[in-house]
Amino acid sequence: MSAGAPSPALAQGLASGAEALGLELSHEQQAQLLRYLGLIEKWNRVYNLTAIRRPDEMLTHHLLDSLAVVPPLRRHLGGAAARLLDVGSGGGLPGVVLAVCLPELTVTCVDAVAKKATFVRQVAAELGLKNLKAEHARIEDLPAAGAQVVSSRAFASLPDMTSLTSQHLSPNGVWMAMKGKRPDEEIDALGLAVGVFHVEQLTVPGLDAERCLVWLRPISG
Numbered sequence: 001m002s003a004g005a006p007s008p009a010l011a012q013g014l015a016s017g018a019e020a021l022g023l024e025l026s027h028e029q030q031a032q033l034l035r036y037l038g039l040i041e042k043w044n045r046v047y048n049l050t051a052i053r054r055p056d057e058m059l060t061h062h063l064l065d066s067l068a069v070v071p072p073l074r075r076h077l078g079g080a081a082a083r084l085l086d087v088g089s090g091g092g093l094p095g096v097v098l099a100v101c102l103p104e105l106t107v108t109c110v111d112a113v114a115k116k117a118t119f120v121r122q123v124a125a126e127l128g129l130k131n132l133k134a135e136h137a138r139i140e141d142l143p144a145a146g147a148q149v150v151s152s153r154a155f156a157s158l159p160d161m162t163s164l165t166s167q168h169l170s171p172n173g174v175w176m177a178m179k180g181k182r183p184d185e186e187i188d189a190l191g192l193a194v195g196v197f198h199v200e201q202l203t204v205p206g207l208d209a210e211r212c213l214v215w216l217r218p219i220s221g
Helices: 008-020 025-047 055-067 070-077 093-101 115-129 156-166 184-189
Strands: 082-089 105-111 132-136 147-152 169-179 194-202 213-220
Touching: 008 025, 008 055, 008 082, 025 055, 025 093, 025 194, 055 093, 070 093, 070 147, 070 156, 070 169, 070 184, 082 093, 093 105, 093 115, 105 115, 105 213, 115 213, 132 169, 156 169, 156 194
Parallel strands: 082 105, 082 147, 105 132, 147 169
Antiparallel strands: 169 213, 194 213
C-alpha cells in the first residue's frame, strides 16, 4: 500500500512550517516526511491509524506538531548519537519524524496495537530509515532498552508514563513528554523518584492550541 505524490500545498505547508520552527530540512528529509504523510493517509482508510482524515490537518496536527520537538531534542542531545524509545507511538508520532530529522538517533517505536507497529515497519522500509524500528508489545513487557530518551505523545499521564518506563532509561536518561496545556496536576502527582527539570512551551505553526514539552529525570535516592 504505497502513497501517491503529495500536493504542492502540502509541500509548501511543510516547508513554511519547518522554516517557522527554525528547522533546516534537506530536500530528502522533506520528501520523506511528505511520503510518510501520504502513507498515513492511505493506510488510515483501512487501519484507522488516526481520527484526523484531512491531509492538511494531518500536516499541522501530526507532522508539524512532532517537528516542534526536534529543536529542543537536538539541543538536549547536542548532536550526540542516542537511543530513543517512543512509547505508545501509534502510527509513529513523533518517532518517525524524529528518525527522519535526527539521523544520529536510533529510534524504536513501541505500541500495543499490532497494526500500528506493522505500519511503522512499513514506513521504515519505504522511507529507507535504517535508524527506525517498531516493536509490538506492552512497554512493561519489553527488555530494558537503555534509552537516553524515552518519549511519548499520547501514551499516558506523567506518573503512569514514568512508572511504566523507568526500567528503559539509561543511567543518565530523561523522559520527554509532549503535552497540551501545562499538566500541573500530573506534575504534582509524580512520586519522589521523578523530577521535572524543564517545561518548555511550544508553538506549532498553523495550530491554534497550547503545546508544551515536559522534561523529567529520575531522582536518585
